[in-house]
Amino acid sequence: MGDGNKLANPAPLGLMGFGMTTVLLNIHNSGFFPDAGSMIMGMGIFFGGLAQLIAGVLEFRKGNTFGMTAFASYGSFWLTLVAMWGLPKTGLAVAPPREFVGCYLFMWGLFTALMFVGTLKANRVLQFIFASLAVLFVLLAVEHWVAEEAAHVIGKIAGFEGIICGFSAIYLAMAEVINEAHGKVLLPVGE
Template sequence: MHSKPLANPGPLGLMGFGMTTILLNLHNAGFFPLTAVIVSMGIFYGGLIQILAGMMEFKKGNTFGTTAFTSYGAFWLSLVGILMLPRMGLADASSESFLGAYLGVWGIFTLFMFFGTLKGNRGIQVVFGSLTILFALLCYGNMTGNTAVLHFAGFEGIFCGASAIYLAMAEVLNEQYGRTVLPVGEPKKQAAHVDAVVA
């Protein structure tokens, strides 16, 4: 009896990450205030759904996907906590410099994850590369109080989120149509292997 193959949870996790990242960075770029829209997305789509995607990757035996999605899902939940717990009177507000340190730690984690993408397609490299830069900018901006850097980080974050959405939709559409609808820059060896299989 053959078991039915598991669905690819990657697009779900990438969409949760990408959409939430864009919305937060629209705020960072100065377009919108921080409202329940961002907080709700951080809890549900960016947080819980990414963790769910990570658990689905665990089921498939994908260490990288499990680590990435569960970690960034927890990042969004913890960020919501940092923002909301002081307003609820449950914790003291963090200083800007300590928030910068928090973002810096996530930047270091993301840099190592970026190294893990170097054998993958260009799309995933762009996502993790731009996310590493985003964390570096946010870390520096918060630790120094440089609002211009934080403003610029917002635009960089919009690009990062958009790259994740593109990759997610590429995985969905390419699978649905059985061909490359949206290119993601597959590694040459993998592309050659695919051509050989098709031939």
């Protein structure tokens, strides 16, 4: 049956929560669907948010500081993003000015760039995820700081870049699941 003390790897859950939610939001950002609607908010709360928080707690249990910090932080990112969209609609809070949202996104970009340093001894796919996510956050911040005409173009570029970032997380999640299930490397991650 296996070792009763062995803990499952929570990273694929967190990576899928991040990856799928990121892809869907950035399909919207790319302009394919004009209204993100309740689907993105639902994904942001439950899969991008709660699933990553759960993965972060499980990484804590495994003693993985990097994984705990990454998943708990990005799970919280999704929850705060949904709150920023939803709370003004309820009348419980005022929507922040566009430029201040840029500051919020820039801070996440800075955090991600610093987390990228933590990936430098990890596999290449994880490095790519964090590098592309840092670029995505900076593009999204700039989108909120420039004039509306330029913001539209930068937002579309960010959307396509975000789709690539999200799919890279999905790839790593499935590589970890499939490689473990088969006991050998079927999907390389650049060890």
